[in-house]
Amino acid sequence: MNADLVVVGSGFFGLTVARQCAEDLGLKVLVIDRRDHIGGNAYSEAEPETGIEVHRYGAHLFHTSNERVWQHVNRFTKFTPYVHRVFSTYSGGVYSMPVNLHTINQYFGKALGPAAARALVAEQAGEIDTAAADNFEDKAISLIGRPLYEAFFKGYTAKQWQTDPRNLPGATVTRLPVRYNYDNRYFNDTYEGLPVDGYTAWLERLADHENIEVRLGTDFFDASQEVSKANVAGNVPVVYTGPVDTYFGDAEGQLSWRTLDFEQEVLPVEDFQGVPVMNYADEDVPYTRIHEFRHFHPERDYPKDKTVIMREFSRFAVAGDEPYYPVNTPEDRQKLLAYRDLASREKDVLFGGRLGTYKYLDMHMAIGAALSMVDNKLTPHFKDGAALVAGGVDA
Amino acid sequence: MNADLVVVGSGFFGLTVARQCAEDLGLKVLVIDRRDHIGGNAYSEAEPETGIEVHRYGAHLFHTSNERVWQHVNRFTKFTPYVHRVFSTYSGGVYSMPVNLHTINQYFGKALGPAAARALVAEQAGEIDTAAADNFEDKAISLIGRPLYEAFFKGYTAKQWQTDPRNLPGATVTRLPVRYNYDNRYFNDTYEGLPVDGYTAWLERLADHENIEVRLGTDFFDASQEVSKANVAGNVPVVYTGPVDTYFGDAEGQLSWRTLDFEQEVLPVEDFQGVPVMNYADEDVPYTRIHEFRHFHPERDYPKDKTVIMREFSRFAVAGDEPYYPVNTPEDRQKLLAYRDLASREKDVLFGGRLGTYKYLDMHMAIGAALSMVDNKLTPHFKDGAALVAGGVDA
Ligand SMILES: Cc1cc2nc3c(=O)[nH]c(=O)nc-3n(C[C@H](O)[C@H](O)[C@H](O)COP(=O)(O)OP(=O)(O)OC[C@H]3O[C@@H](n4cnc5c(N)ncnc54)[C@H](O)[C@@H]3O)c2cc1C
Ligand SMILES: Cc1cc2nc3c(=O)[nH]c(=O)nc-3n(C[C@H](O)[C@H](O)[C@H](O)COP(=O)(O)OP(=O)(O)OC[C@H]3O[C@@H](n4cnc5c(N)ncnc54)[C@H](O)[C@@H]3O)c2cc1C
Known part of the structure; x- marks a missing residue:
């Protein structure tokens, strides 16, 4: 094996680290992924019957306010002017999301201005004192009132968490976005768009460098192959972006995740729902x-007689499921501290990305964190011989 | 008077002609305007109490799909990413405009997909046969059905025209925009934004050229001043962008216009209505x-304790009013033909712009038409000595 650095995982975190090290530090980087494709969860592919680009692991919308990340990503792709907007069907009606002045007026059948709407919601929220609210439901009601909570958060949250919101911790809700104007952009970031x-x-261009080799279908924990943990850890510097508990053989117990099931369907109509x-x-x-x-991609020339839809179902992950969102119970946080401790003692291995740090990261956050890891850890190590010390999984 | 070309009117049409001739043809251009400011109806100014930019002659939104116009305007200003969206208050509710799938679902209290909504509207529109509809109301109902017509078009149209829609010609309605998706952009153009x-x-930069002189407060029909019709017409080439009937002393009768009254108010709140x-x-x-x-201009640092609103009222113009939209009755069209005839016989005078051609022109259309006039008439004249023949007011 001829590599200065091994990167486990070819998602945005791993590929960004690989690219920076290959290009700026001139390192030979070997990237492995146990899946048969690169890109991690941001991977997309053309649905074969229609040619419509489908995001296999759930819809991915790029957005960022980070100038450095924006400059960086624009080296590898152009972006369309797509701006994300979401609607919600509730009890036979369709409403604008996130909750805004239009949603409020439509729901209550009124034509209130910003001040009057604020007063109405404040009055309804007065039912429960925020300080006293100790579960999700009470906390939410104390912020936006019962009617809007019951319409737009109760059922959705229950389905997302397979849990009655009265049994979810109040701390989960720090704020509920309510806009007292007609702005229904989903994201607030400066830059937004989809890769043209x-x-x-985009991910292929990121990996396309003479110093980068990518090996797919290669599991870091499969000791029978060359680039396994057994062969590599301690010998060649490693950036590991797989699940942190798996790395340590679940020594401190398994971290809990939610997963999603996707039901994809091709329908014989041009437009099924009129909205992404x-x-x-x-x-x-x-x-x-x-x-x-x-x-x-309204700008693309897609077939006029077919469309692809994907229904999304949410549930707790069990063995074999894709881990998507950290559940983050108090027990999870205890375990994470223990793993963090183990990680900080693991010689020449850095933990990064969504799975490696047990944190939900948007793409721009994963990319930004990867750039920082190169700046703060890998560059000093490879340029000046500084020791490669993981700050733990929270690095 | 030291001028190769006189331009009457410093709106977008006049200034675009002046700039192109000054810059590309090296002509000395004298622009006059009877108002005390440049810019025509696109003029804007800071409201003195708040600093908020107010469009004195009604809100102006720039949008175009014309590449040449877009290149041209970007020489003189940058544009914000503003995208225009409009809502409508009707009978105590607020709806998304132009009528789209959200409007339809909200109005009927349903959650229909595109196909079902199309079927519903088609059924309702079936009440009247489009071919047989001879007034605005019947035509509109034949296109979108009675319920949506009565909610979103009837009252609004009656107010716009001070006329019962049953007494307006059916030909006024060629199509009514209904979108069977959740797109509520007001304009469909490729480029859109507001001048930073x-x-x-923007208009000042357009006029800012050493070969351009602008004289404000100067009426072309005031024979007591140097650049009057009496002194200039037939002696120096003229591009005239004032009202065509006025040019000919209303010889064929007055063309009819609608005007708007604006009631501007400063209110002691940050946000009055939550939407432009x-x-x-x-x-x-x-x-x-x-x-x-x-x-x-959400990007600007405007005061947090004050806002400026402007109520708009529509009515037929009488003497002394600003002419805004051509009424375009059959009589108007007869008169226009007669003026066109006169214009084509007027030596060395070209008629252009909104008032000079009796046509509603968006800014990008006025700019595009001005560029064409320079290419097709003024350049051949000044470069090759071609005769300066107006194609009439419809040039
Ligand atoms: C449903 C969903 C929707 C999302 N939507 C958005 C969105 O709209 N906008 C946005 O910005 N972000 C979104 N994200 C987040 C985005 O997916 C992440 O930011 C991004 O995937 C993080 O990249 P990563 O490299 O850290 O992890 P990943 O993309 O998960 O990559 C990790 C890689 O490591 C590999 N791996 C794991 N274990 C091993 C092993 N033992 N051996 C070898 N390889 C291994 C995996 O196969 C995987 O390819 C979404 C995430 C999910 C789950
Ligand atoms: C209410 C309203 C809203 C509009 N909103 C939009 C919009 O959102 N987007 C868009 O693209 N367009 C909009 N427009 C259209 C836009 O204003 C026109 O495209 C633009 O003004 C056309 O420029 P112009 O030079 O032809 O005419 P004008 O701007 O009207 O300029 C004509 C000039 O000629 C001068 N003049 C007339 N008679 C004489 C005389 N005898 N002597 C000297 N000077 C004279 C006038 O004072 C005036 O300054 C709107 C128009 C109106 C009325």
Whole structure:
């Protein structure tokens, strides 16, 4: 094995680290991924019957306010002017999300201005004192009042967490976004858009450097192959972006995750729902949302007689499931501290990315964190011989 | 008077002609305007109490799909990423405009997909046969059905025209925009935005050329001043962008226009309505819409304790009013033909712009038409000595 650095995982975190090290530090970087494709969860592919770009692991929308990240990503792809907007179906009606003045006026059948709407919501929220609220439901009601909570948060949250919101911790809710104007942009970031040629082309360009080798279908814990933990750890510097508990053989117990099930369907119509993402807030609708991928790229020449939709279902992950969102119970946080401690003592191994740090990271956050890891850890190590000390999984 | 070309009117048409001739043809251009400011109807100014940019002659939104115009305007200003969206208050509710799937679902209290909504509207529109419809109301109902017509078009149209829609010609309605998706952009153009430093700064840069002189407060029909019709016409080439009927002393009768009254008010709140433009569709609300100017520039640092709103009222213009929109009755079209005839016989005078051609022109259309006039008429004349023949007011 001829590598100065091994990167486990070819998601945005791993590939960004690999690219920076290959290009700026001139290192030979070997990237492995146990999946048969690069890109991690941002991977996308053309649905074969329609050619419509589908995001295999859930819809991915790029957005950032970080100038450095924006400069960086623009080296590898152009972005369309796509701006994300989401609607929600509740009890036979369709509402604008996140909750805004239009949503409030539509729900209450009124035409209030910002001040009057604020007063109405404040009055309804007065039912419960925020300081006294100790579960999700009470906390939410104390912030936006019972009617809006019951319509737009109760059922959706229950489905997302398979848990009655009265049994979820109040601390989960720090704020609920309510806008007292008609702005219904989903993200507030300065920059937003979708990669013109799709995510996979972007990720491929990121990996396309003479100093980078990518080996797919290669599991770091498969000791029978060359680039395994057994062979590599301690011998060649490693950036590991897989699940931190797996790295340590679940020594401190398994961290809990939520996962998603996706039901993809090709339908014989041009436009199924008229919008990229429709949330379903009713508890008796089993899915949380439906994505219709063609609407992410209105500029493309997609077929006029077919469309691809994907229903999304949320549940707790069990063995074998893709880990998507950290559940983050008090027990998880205890375990994480223990893993962090183990990680900081692991020689020449850095832990990064979503799985490696047990943190939900948007793409721009994963990219930003990867750039920082190169600046703060890998460059001093490879340039000046500084010791490669992981700050733990929270690095 | 030391000028190769006289331009009457310093709106977008006049200034674009002046700039192109000054710069590309090296002509000395003298621009006059009877108002005390440049810019024509696109003129804007800071409201003195708040500093908020106010468009004195009604809200102006720039949008175009014309590449040449877009290149041209970007020489003189940068544009913000503002995208125009409008809502409508009707009978105590607030709806998304132009009528789209959200509007339809909200109005009927449903959660229909595109196909079902299309079927519903088609069924309702079936009440009247489009071919047989000979007034505005019947035509509109034949296109979108009675319920949506009565909510969103009837009262608004009646107020705009001070006329019962049953007494307006059916031909006025060629199509009514209905979108069977959740897109509520007001304009469909490729490029859109507002000038970063405001309209007046843009217009001033357009006029800022050593070969251009602008004389304000100067009426072309005031024979007591140097650059009057009496002194100039037939002696120096003229591009005239004032009202065509006025040029000929109303010889063929006056063309009819609609005008607008604006009621501007400073209010002691940060946000009055939460949106730049709110339409009022109810017939018993006297104004057609309210503009709140701060929302056109969310990127600016405007005061947090004050806002400027402007109520808009529509009526037929009488003597002394600003002519805004051509009424375009059959009589108007007869008169226009006669003026066109006169114009084509007027030596060395070209008629252009909104008033000179009796046509509603968006800014990008006025600019595009000005560029064409320079290419097709003024350049051949000044470069090759071709005769300067007006194609009439419709040039
Ligand atoms: C459903 C969903 C929707 C999302 N939507 C958005 C969005 O709209 N916008 C946004 O900005 N972000 C979104 N994200 C977040 C985005 O996916 C992450 O930011 C990004 O994937 C993080 O990259 P990463 O490299 O850290 O992790 P990943 O992309 O998960 O990459 C980790 C890689 O490591 C590999 N790996 C794991 N274990 C091993 C092993 N033992 N051996 C070898 N390889 C291994 C995996 O196969 C995987 O390819 C979403 C995430 C999910 C789950
Ligand atoms: C209410 C309203 C809203 C609008 N909103 C938009 C919008 O959102 N987007 C858009 O693209 N366009 C909009 N427009 C259109 C825009 O204003 C026109 O495209 C633009 O003004 C056309 O420029 P112009 O030079 O042809 O005419 P004008 O701007 O009207 O300029 C004509 C000039 O000629 C001068 N003049 C007339 N008679 C004489 C005389 N006898 N002597 C000297 N000078 C004279 C006038 O004082 C005036 O300054 C709007 C128009 C109106 C009325």
